[in-house]
Amino acid sequence: MIIQDRMEIVEHKQIARAIFELTLRGKLTGEITSPGQFVHVRVSDSFDPLLRRPISIAKVDRDKQEITLLYRADGHGTGVLSKRITGDTVDVLGPLGNGFPIEATEAGETAYLIGGGIGVPPLYELSRQLTAKGVKCVHILGFESEDVVFYQEQFAALGDTHIATVDGTEGTKGFVTHVMDKLPTDFATFYTCGPMPMLKAVQQAYADKKGYVSFEERMGCGIGACFACVCETKDQSERSYVKICSDGPVFEAGVVSI
Amino acid sequence: MIIQDRMEIVEHKQIARAIFELTLRGKLTGEITSPGQFVHVRVSDSFDPLLRRPISIAKVDRDKQEITLLYRADGHGTGVLSKRITGDTVDVLGPLGNGFPIEATEAGETAYLIGGGIGVPPLYELSRQLTAKGVKCVHILGFESEDVVFYQEQFAALGDTHIATVDGTEGTKGFVTHVMDKLPTDFATFYTCGPMPMLKAVQQAYADKKGYVSFEERMGCGIGACFACVCETKDQSERSYVKICSDGPVFEAGVVSI
Amino acid sequence: MSRLAMELPGLQLKNPIMPASGCFGFGKEFGGLYDLSQLGAIMIKATTEETRYGNPTPRVAETASGMLNAIGLQNPGLEKVMAEELPWLERYDVPIIANVAGSETADYVAVAKAISTAPNVHALELNISCPNVKCGGIQFGTDPDTARELTAAVKEVSSVPVYVKLSPNVTSIVDMAKAVEAGGADGITMINTLIGMRLDAKTGRPIIANRTGGLSGPAVKPVAIRMVAEVSQATNLPIIGMGGVTNAQDVVDFLSVGASAVAVGTANFVDPFVCPNIINSLEEKLDELGVDHISELIGRSHRL
Amino acid sequence: MSRLAMELPGLQLKNPIMPASGCFGFGKEFGGLYDLSQLGAIMIKATTEETRYGNPTPRVAETASGMLNAIGLQNPGLEKVMAEELPWLERYDVPIIANVAGSETADYVAVAKAISTAPNVHALELNISCPNVKCGGIQFGTDPDTARELTAAVKEVSSVPVYVKLSPNVTSIVDMAKAVEAGGADGITMINTLIGMRLDAKTGRPIIANRTGGLSGPAVKPVAIRMVAEVSQATNLPIIGMGGVTNAQDVVDFLSVGASAVAVGTANFVDPFVCPNIINSLEEKLDELGVDHISELIGRSHRL
Numbered sequence A, B: 001m002i003i004q005d006r007m008e009i010v011e012h013k014q015i016a017r018a019i020f021e022l023t024l025r026g027k028l029t030g031e032i033t034s035p036g037q038f039v040h041v042r043v044s045d046s047f048d049p050l051l052r053r054p055i056s057i058a059k060v061d062r063d064k065q066e067i068t069l070l071y072r073a074d075g076h077g078t079g080v081l082s083k084r085i086t087g088d089t090v091d092v093l094g095p096l097g098n099g100f101p102i103e104a105t106e107a108g109e110t111a112y113l114i115g116g117g118i119g120v121p122p123l124y125e126l127s128r129q130l131t132a133k134g135v136k137c138v139h140i141l142g143f144e145s146e147d148v149v150f151y152q153e154q155f156a157a158l159g160d161t162h163i164a165t166v167d168g169t170e171g172t173k174g175f176v177t178h179v180m181d182k183l184p185t186d187f188a189t190f191y192t193c194g195p196m197p198m199l200k201a202v203q204q205a206y207a208d209k210k211g212y213v214s215f216e217e218r219m220g221c222g223i224g225a226c227f228a229c230v231c232e233t234k235d236q237s238e239r240s241y242v243k244i245c246s247d248g249p250v251f252e253a254g255v256v257s258i
Numbered sequence C, D: 001m002s003r004l005a006m007e008l009p010g011l012q013l014k015n016p017i018m019p020a021s022g023c024f025g026f027g028k029e030f031g032g033l034y035d036l037s038q039l040g041a042i043m044i045k046a047t048t049e050e051t052r053y054g055n056p057t058p059r060v061a062e063t064a065s066g067m068l069n070a071i072g073l074q075n076p077g078l079e080k081v082m083a084e085e086l087p088w089l090e091r092y093d094v095p096i097i098a099n100v101a102g103s104e105t106a107d108y109v110a111v112a113k114a115i116s117t118a119p120n121v122h123a124l125e126l127n128i129s130c131p132n133v134k135c136g137g138i139q140f141g142t143d144p145d146t147a148r149e150l151t152a153a154v155k156e157v158s159s160v161p162v163y164v165k166l167s168p169n170v171t172s173i174v175d176m177a178k179a180v181e182a183g184g185a186d187g188i189t190m191i192n193t194l195i196g197m198r199l200d201a202k203t204g205r206p207i208i209a210n211r212t213g214g215l216s217g218p219a220v221k222p223v224a225i226r227m228v229a230e231v232s233q234a235t236n237l238p239i240i241g242m243g244g245v246t247n248a249q250d251v252v253d254f255l256s257v258g259a260s261a262v263a264v265g266t267a268n269f270v271d272p273f274v275c276p277n278i279i280n281s282l283e284e285k286l287d288e289l290g291v292d293h294i295s296e297l298i299g300r301s302h303r304l
Ligand SMILES: Cc1cc2nc3c(=O)[nH]c(=O)nc-3n(C[C@H](O)[C@H](O)[C@H](O)COP(=O)(O)OP(=O)(O)OC[C@H]3O[C@@H](n4cnc5c(N)ncnc54)[C@H](O)[C@@H]3O)c2cc1C
Pocket: A038, A049, A051, A052, A053, A054, A055, A056, A057, A070, A071, A072, A073, A074, A075, A076, A077, A078, A079, A118, A119, A121, A122, A215, A216, A217, A218, A219, A249, C061, C062
């Protein structure tokens, strides 16, 4: 169930250039059903900024009632959020949306988890759950440059992890597709989240594979009521659409027209 | 000179119901020329609230480069200010306006300092400077009720201090005028700051005395440029006016029409 | 009678608080969060004769204390609203105000005629003020004569009272209000959004794909309050006020300048529980103000 | 030529940044804070023929990301402005734009004729849009014909180019812009304030003694940007844009939708050093955007 929770900031630290790791404690944690769901965060109680910010749930710790968010503070709202300190509480709405289906991959099979930039965070909890189930996870993570790479050790602890940076300052120079080109295609499923051009390229490269794609769109409500975040579906029979916030953000590859 | 200073919060604590004591450190301190001047505080860096808040300088410590503000957090902006914590910095513009003339009272003479509610703060620095000079200060301070009384010990340490509360929960029941009625009128000068009805009553009661009155008005710029804070002067010859922020906030009794 | 109950043409309101059209869908999402029977009424999303897909995305952009939207009247169309959305809402004990949109008089009339017969639709809200569609009624919202005629045409076919929703993007909102009063309107709802634009700092292009969008939220409240004050003194129609309402004090403000009820739009996105929260805090607010019944607040600022 | 220099009718601007009328007095107070010669120009406070005392206080009220004001054109009158304020400003190397206000054509003409002869007045800004005075020109600001005629009358007597300041409180700002263009205006400044009202929570009365006031600040920026975008595409006049400017990005936004220069109003109250701060950060902004000269930004959002 979606609840509004005033979650306590347990830890908040910068882990790469403009990238923050925020750990929140609260009962919302108990409502999370799948990796790839997100929360809608009110970064301050003022009217400026007014709207909530959608942020993926990067890690869930049910025992401690804690969730971890990884976010880039480059805009107004995330900038304000980055200044909130331990002990403070934050108004969080969630969990929202439908996440990645871990049941789509069997134990023993291999899954490719392909993320770009701030699309990487939800893949971490996904990988934790898939590996726990016995799925072999291969992570292909793209970033701008070495100074904004984050969580590579955490991913490496769960499975093979390939980094690509646009400027070549870490890992393969170029995009995740450059890494993908060199990897075998004998995997069962792919899961991906990142900027639209990346999603497009991944979907194209693995057109014959079962895959799941997480989308982003500017949001109003985050709960399916305002129709801000609609995307057309590929099935154009009667111009049908989905709402990223409540029907997604994760869809089976090929459903949403990109 | 008026400067804009990012002052550091050295101490910030609640001292009575909704009344806060805020100690700030910065070079603005060195620019202060008289008690009764005020600062214009930007309570947060967001656009909500947008405008600065005028707050009197209640105490100046030149050696430490510190000023103390005493304010009531009952509105939006002062509410936000009250949540700022030690170590943070606050954008302060000042010192603004012209304060109380301490030279108007000679050493050995008696001055009555009459304050009401959040008009009390500037009288504290005034009393410190007057007593330091050898003036005998009598403080007559009015509040709503006992739980919002503040700084009575500090004032008592400087001179006779009479408290009036509207509901009689501390000191004399009623207004400062009830206290004034019972005090001798053999003083040299009065200095007053508080709500308009109080200023009126004080000015009337001591019409034949030399006195100085500090006014409040809603402000835009705080520096004399926007004409938000004008008051008519008593001299109605050609509808002349003063600006509370830059001509005041302190005027000789009788100058401003109230 | 409860201290919050209010009666308006066609509407017996438990309290004068209702979600604004377009900010609450057809209620389903919020129905998952709280019991919609608590609400005074529900203004459902604009309904047009045919299905509309709406504008390309992005459809929203944040601004200082506000937001822009250009959804473009996306809705499943009259038939589906009648067959699915309205019947679903019948499970709640709450009157529905149906927001009616169109491109020309005939559309408006067709939707109004049909939708006003739904059992839970107790009033219509004629949307002559949506700024986000090329042929979406904005011409009806800025010209008094056109507005009067449309109001009269819709009144003729509607089985329930008709409220007309006014646009703030006009030189004289009083002229518009008087025109719809002359056309037979039973009430006025106001304000719709102010037309605005925001550029993307990175690209230099408007963020909203439609280029312009409608400005709503706390930023517009002063304009809304001023306009309600003007209209309430110039007409005899009851007003449902809106524009930047986020808390009980805002409700008091809108009633004080002459509104009889208040709608909450954008604030539902900031806090999905805002409507029940406001409703629950209203009685305390009345106590603070020393007022027995909320209706005593209506127009008090004009009398002060 | 400097990367920031801009030429407009009558104005050789070192940079396209200037304080907006009414938010900078006649410069004296800010002159105590920084060297005014840094500014592109100065728009001085509205000047009327006779001395005006203005409205009763309170004259300002804060709103979400904005403020209301109803100063009421308080100013020392033409004679004193000519004899004291303008000569004082001559010590600075900065062109002055004189904001001209009045109640009827004759006033405007008298002020325009005289003030345009002052050596440092390089342009007039015809204030036909002040919402805060009973007879203060608002009628000129909402009717295209009246605006055209007034513009023509002032043009006839003015020794310097005439910019007309448009009100946003109209159904079609494009109609107003075209009217003043037809009247011979050399440029447009926009926007003046949106009319708004705020109540005092404690008393229920409007905070501003004049009841309504003009809304300015970041809250109105989306409306201003939209209107500048419309007008710049509908007329050939250069535009000095304003409404909610607080930083270099806002300047880029106004230029991108077609303004040739930008005025800063309310932000001077929030940060008295805002104008020099913006000016000092503009070159870095140009580098970020990969633009050689600031004029390349003008209208780029229309071309994208
Ligand atoms: C389902 C979902 C999950 C996301 N997960 C993460 C995450 O885990 N980590 C992370 O760093 N970012 C994530 N994002 C992107 C993140 O929401 C935006 O970067 C953020 O909202 C930008 O806000 P700002 O305050 O930095 O920028 P501003 O420029 O102040 O934002 C202004 C407005 O635009 C919206 N907006 C701006 N960029 C985006 C965007 N890319 N997507 C959606 N809305 C946007 C904001 O929400 C806000 O309403 C996610 C987005 C979605 C939709």
